[in-house]
Amino acid sequence: MAVLQRITVGDVHYCTTDEIPTHIAPKGSIAIVISEQFSNTLKYINNDGGTVWLKIIEPSYGQLSLNNGTTGVEADGTQVLGSWYAFNATDTWTIGEVLNFEFQTTDDLLYTGGTKIRALIRQESTMIGGSAKWINWEVGTSLNFIVPTRYQECFSFDNDAIVSVGATRINEFSVGDFVVGGISPVSREGGGPSSQRTYIPRYCQLTITKLDEAVNIIIFNEGFESSGFTENNWTVVNNTENIWVVGQAENNGGTSSAYISNDGGVSATYNINNTQVSHFYKDITFAAGASASLVFDWKCEAENAAGATQYDYGCVVVAATGTTPAAGAEVSTVQAAAGGNGRIGAVANLGKFNLAYGTTPGTVWNTETIDMSAYEGQTKRLIFTWKNDGSVGTNPPFVIDNIRVEENIW
Amino acid sequence: MSTTNLISKSLGDVLLESGNGTPDHISPKGSLYVDQDSGVAYQNKNNATAWAILNSVAYGEGYYQNNATQTTISTVNTWVAVGNTLIAGTNRGFSANTSTLVVLPGYDGKYEVRGDVTIEHVGGTPNFEVGLSINGAVPVAGTYNGNQVNATFTRQHIGFSTIANLVGGDTLQFGVRNITGTNNVIIRHAGLFIRKNG
Numbered sequence: 388m389a390v391l392q393r394i395t396v397g398d399v400h401y402c403t404t405d406e407i408p409t410h411i412a413p414k415g416s417i418a419i420v421i422s423e424q425f426s427n428t429l430k431y432i433n434n435d436g437g438t439v440w441l442k443i444i445e446p447s448y449g450q451l452s453l454n455n456g457t458t459g460v461e462a463d464g465t466q467v468l469g470s471w472y473a474f475n476a477t478d479t480w481t482i483g484e485v486l487n488f489e490f491q492t493t494d495d496l497l498y499t500g501g502t503k504i505r506a507l508i509r510q511e512s513t514m515i516g517g518s519a520k521w522i523n524w525e526v527g528t529s530l531n532f533i534v535p536t537r538y539q540e541c542f543s544f545d546n547d548a549i550v551s552v553g554a555t556r557i558n559e560f561s562v563g564d565f566v567v568g569g570i571s572p573v574s575r576e577g578g579g580p581s582s583q584r585t586y587i588p589r590y591c592q593l594t595i596t597k598l599d600e601a602v603n604i605i606i607f608n609e610g611f612e613s614s615g616f617t618e619n620n621w622t623v624v625n626n627t628e629n630i631w632v633v634g635q636a637e638n639n640g641g642t643s644s645a646y647i648s649n650d651g652g653v654s655a656t657y658n659i660n661n662t663q664v665s666h667f668y669k670d671i672t673f674a675a676g677a678s679a680s681l682v683f684d685w686k687c688e689a690e691n692a693a694g695a696t697q698y699d700y701g702c703v704v705v706a707a708t709g710t711t712p713a714a715g716a717e718v719s720t721v722q723a724a725a726g727g728n729g730r731i732g733a734v735a736n737l738g739k740f741n742l743a744y745g746t747t748p749g750t751v752w753n754t755e756t757i758d759m760s761a762y763e764g765q766t767k768r769l770i771f772t773w774k775n776d777g778s779v780g781t782n783p784p785f786v787i788d789n790i791r792v793e794e795n796i797w
Numbered sequence: 798m799s800t801t802n803l804i805s806k807s808l809g810d811v812l813l814e815s816g817n818g819t820p821d822h823i824s825p826k827g828s829l830y831v832d833q834d835s836g837v838a839y840q841n842k843n844n845a846t847a848w849a850i851l852n853s854v855a856y857g858e859g860y861y862q863n864n865a866t867q868t869t870i871s872t873v874n875t876w877v878a879v880g881n882t883l884i885a886g887t888n889r890g891f892s893a894n895t896s897t898l899v900v901l902p903g904y905d906g907k908y909e910v911r912g913d914v915t916i917e918h919v920g921g922t923p924n925f926e927v928g929l930s931i932n933g934a935v936p937v938a939g940t941y942n943g944n945q946v947n948a949t950f951t952r953q954h955i956g957f958s959t960i961a962n963l964v965g966g967d968t969l970q971f972g973v974r975n976i977t978g979t980n981n982v983i984i985r986h987a988g989l990f991i992r993k994n995g
Contacts, residue, residue, distance in 0.1 A: 394806055394808070394813055396804050396805065396806050396813050396814060396815045396831075397802070397804040397815035397816065397833065398815065398833055399815035399831045399833060401808075401813045401829070413833075414833070414836040415815070415831035415832065415833055415835075415836040415837070415838065416831070417829065417831065417838060430851075432831075432836070432838050432851070432853050433836065434836055434853065434855075434903055434904060434905065434906065435836075435902070435903035435904075435905065435965075436836075437903060438903075439902075439903030439904065441853035441854050441855055441890075441904075441993070442853065442854040443838065443851045443852065443853050443854070444852055444853075444854055446852065505856075505887055507856070507911075507990060507992060509911070521949065521950065523951075523952065526954075536862070537860060537862065537988060538862070538986065539913050539914070539915045539954045539956075539986050539988075540915040540952045540953075540954065540985065540986060541915070541952060541953050541954045542949075542950040542951070542952060542953065544950065550953075551954070552953075552954040553913055553954060553956045554913055554954075554988070555911055555913050555956075555988050555990050556858075556860075556886075556988065556990075557856070557858050557886055557887045557990070559887075596992070598854065598856045598992055599854045599856065599889060797889070
């Protein structure tokens with residue numbers, strides 16, 4: 388870390404640095420980090436007159452409320468004991484003050500800010516007990532409809548008595564993540580029909596306050612601009628005709644990209660009648676705690692049908708570093724479980740990049756972003772594969788540019 | 798406290814300033830001011846005397862779910878520390894040490910503290926209060942709330958929030974008391990959350 392410039396104002400320093408500050412400075416000193424490696428400009432303030440620097444962040448927040456819900460619910464009827472549900476997806480919710488969050492559908496807040504953040508989420512809920520039976524509840528917030536793992540608990544009394552419960556947690560948000568208030572019936576008073584064990588989810592306030600934001604750092608960047616596959620030590624395993632090349636027939640910035648070609652790189656075209664599988668790969672280390680992402684730009688028309696091996700497509704595979712791809716054979720045809728080996732990305736098309744995935748990918752560059760946080764602390768082999776069968780297909784085949792591995796540093 | 802000992806230097810149209818006390822002086826919009834007493838930074842919002850604190854990042858989270866350990870209540874209306882082990886959640890500036898969250902050195906400041914627990918019935922029809930214990934002291938008024946459990950409605954929620962000045966080495970822990978008897982209690986679920994203000 389180097390201090391680039393410094394202005395002293397009284398006892399306080401205002402300075403610029405090229406990395407996150409670690410130097411000793413007077414309490415209250417402000418450092419602005421200027422680095423091409425970082426996705427955004429960072430500001431820090433010294434908190435102790437020593438080496439403790441705290442990040443300064445801009446706010447994000449959101450608030451959503453349900454007032455006077457009227458829809459009754461049968462516990463152990465429409466809701467099953469032990470399962471989780473949205474707190475109230477029927478009655479109307481009201482959006483409150485928001486910044487970088489928005490009301491998505493009926494009862495959830497969607498994160499729309501650009502940077503990965505951590506936020507404190509709180510759900511305060513009131514239920515009205517139903518006809519004649521008590522119910523025991525767990526209440527907690529759900530991120531992207533994942534079953535809550537942090538929750539609090541209460542009983543709603545019978546005969547229209549009310550009870551309130553609140554639960555808090557910290558979650559990480561990427562753009563597109565959303566949070567919804569959750570509720571789960573744990574147990575209920577026995578006997579009688581389920582209609583006697585009803586309740587009304589009456590009030591709920593969902594509040595989100597940003598705590599921290601990540602710094603996005605590109606730790607690997609391949610634009611295929613200078614030395615083909617060799618500059619970044621890719622290993623190429625080509626079949627006989629439809630082979631990976633670095634050339635200038637396609638690019639998404641700069642002059643070059645990597646693509647399948649059957650004419651030595653003059654064009655991004657393939658012989659649809661010659662069954663082929665070709666690869667290029669390298670090993671990447673994903674740092675612990677860095678919430679890494681793999682990002683790349685791609686094009687591909689080819690040929691698709693239902694099934695993981697039909698027909699012509701590109702795919703990306705994560706494998707153990709000892710795995711050596713062979714020409715003519717796919718390394719994996721199944722999608723990777725969390726942290727496991729297999730295909731990654733293009734989840735909606737069984738891991739196949741072709742005309743059936745993305746937005747008109749035969750003519751328009753698409754960008755794929757794959758969460759690699761499950762591979763934190765591991766070195767994995769990253770394999771880009773092209774496969775085509777022996778008939779039918781449309782150019783272009785798989786075209787790749789701007790492969791990046793990005794890490795989020797908190 | 799008003800601004801005193803104000804020193805300014807220009808950076809284009811923006812002033813970089815330092816002084817003592819909460820700012821109430823006029824500066825160009827966008828100017829940065831640091832209160833050397835608190836180490837808190839402000840930014841001018843209106844070419845006049847409106848200053849907004851720049852929020853710095855420190856936060857902590859300790860929690861557990863489904864703990865069945867009883868907390869022993871020996872004396873009515875007397876605070877007892879909750880000894881259940883907290884799991885460290887997402888922390889910057891804090892660490893979990895058995896049943897406490899500990900402020901790390903250098904992370905002094907003013908913090909919002911939020912606690913949530915679910916109390917569980919052991920016997921009787923007791924009223925419990927649960928609050929924030931700092932450095933082992935009993936929770937003070939304004940930092941606790943209460944609820945009742947009985948043989949039918951065996952689990953209920955208690956939440957509290959407060960703002961506290963904390964320094965490195967301070968410990969934060971749940972305290973509980975039975976204000977109507979000596980029945981024990983189970984603190985079944987717990988979450989303790991801290992975020993820096995300013």
